[in-house]
Each structure stands twice: as C-alpha cells, then as structure tokens.
Amino acid sequence: MSFNEDKTRVVTLADGFDFLGFNVRRYGGKLLIKPSKTAIRRIRERLRTELRALLGHTARAVIRRLNPIIRGWANYYRTHVAGEIFGDLDAYLWRLTWKWAVRSHANKPKSWVFARYFGRFNKARQDRWVLGDRQGGSYMHRFAWTNIVRHQTVWQGASPDDPTLADYWAWRRSGSVLPINNTSLRLLAAQDGCCPICKTPLFAEQPQTPSDWAAWLTAARTTITIVKPATGTPDEAAHRLIHAACSGPALLPAYQPTGLA
Secondary structure, X not given: OOOOOOOOOOOOOOOOEEEOOEEEEEEOOEEEEEEOXXXXXXXXXXXXXXXXXXXXXXXXXXHHHXXXXXXXXXXXXXXXXXXXXXXXXXHHHHHHHHHHHHHHOXXXXXXXXXXXXXXXXXXXXXXXXXXXXXXXXXXXXXXXXXXXXXOOOXXXXXXXXXXXXXXXXXXXXXXXXXXXXXXXXXHHHHOOOEOOOOOOEOOOOOOOOHHHHHHHHHHHHHHEEEEEEOOOOOOHHHOEEEEHHHOOOOOOOOEEEOOOO
C-alpha cells in the first residue's frame, strides 16, 4: 500500500478531518466523531430527489421507497454523535413530505391533506405528524427513532478470517441491534441468530456503507421471513424467523410465511 499524495494532508485534531463519511474533530478537549457535512448534504439531496420523482405516487410507494434509505443511513451513523443531526434531518424530511402531499393534491385544502396522509400511525410515539398509509397501515420511519448505540472496540489483532475466532465474531453479530421490527428482533435473539431449518446465520454479513444498508434492508424483505403455524395457533413460541428459501412446503409443511417488516 502507498499514500496518494494528492489526497493526503496533515491536520490537527482541532481542525478535524473527514473519513468514510465521518468527521473526526476535537471540541474543547473532547474528541467527537459525527456525520460529515458532505454526508449530510448527500442524504438531503437524495431525499429531495426521491420525493420529486415520487410526485403523484401513493403514500405507500413513498414510504416503501424512503424507509430503507432513512433507516440505512441512520443505522450507519448511529454508533457516533448523531442524535442532533438525526433531529435536523427529520425536520427537513417533514418539510419535504408536507410539500409532496400538498403538491399531490393542489386543489384540496391543507386540512384535507393532513387528514389523508398524517396521523399517529406509530402507536409507540405521540406524534400526529407521521406520514402514513391509512389503507395498509405502513408509515414513514424517522431518523431519530434509531437509537444511538456506541461502537464496541474490536479485539486487537482479531480478524474475521481467523477460524479460531468464529465464536467471537458470532457473539459480536448477535450483540448488534439490527434495524428490523421488534418481533423479528425477539425471534432472532431466541434463535441465536440462526435459521432453524438450515442452521446457518440469518444475517451473516452486515453492510459497511449507508447505500449498502439501504439495499440490505430492501433485500431483507424477500430473503428473510417470519413463519407461523398454518393452523392459526396463537402460540408465539411457534413462530420462527427463517430464510425465505428454506420455507418450501417440503421443508416446513406446518408453517406459512407472514413476511418481515
């Protein structure tokens, strides 16, 4: 490996520097790592561009398109100082979604627009300004709903390619909180992160960039599924989180898929 002299510079921590979408800088003697201004500008541009392209589409289409982007970006930056930035992005996104809703129904009063698209769709939040789909019940996620979870330092010299450390890396994966619904999280913990059919990890590899996280969340809907007894037994312990490819009738005749949010 060699340095690229055109891209290499020497700075003090008081000035800070950007690396992999993060800004590393010392503030009053305390080192803080935050999302960089460039990364924030990119996500704002992405949200603005997506909503412009979705003008005239249904709320369900908007939610389905933006939720993986929002949750993916928030999940990538949740391990550092990002709470205030998440709040700012939520305010910006709300302005975009309100403008989208008003423009989609230019001849309707704003009270009608609000009643159609906004409400307390997330029962766990006392927020009546959440964009949602009244027919399907889906709603748009917020950046601030992703909890800040500090990054846990990797053991010195620990490599994912070292077969003797397989248990260590499995333990690290099991300790990370994935951006999936609470039911799936409970099942994932109960199953030690493995598919009960093929006995392999359900989420073996995790993304390394915001765009990869968005793609990962979109793909998870079709590659992972929750199954329940076809007889309708209300026993939650009978539910399983499995690979979609493992849900064939020959392998799991007593179960039917219900999907993964």
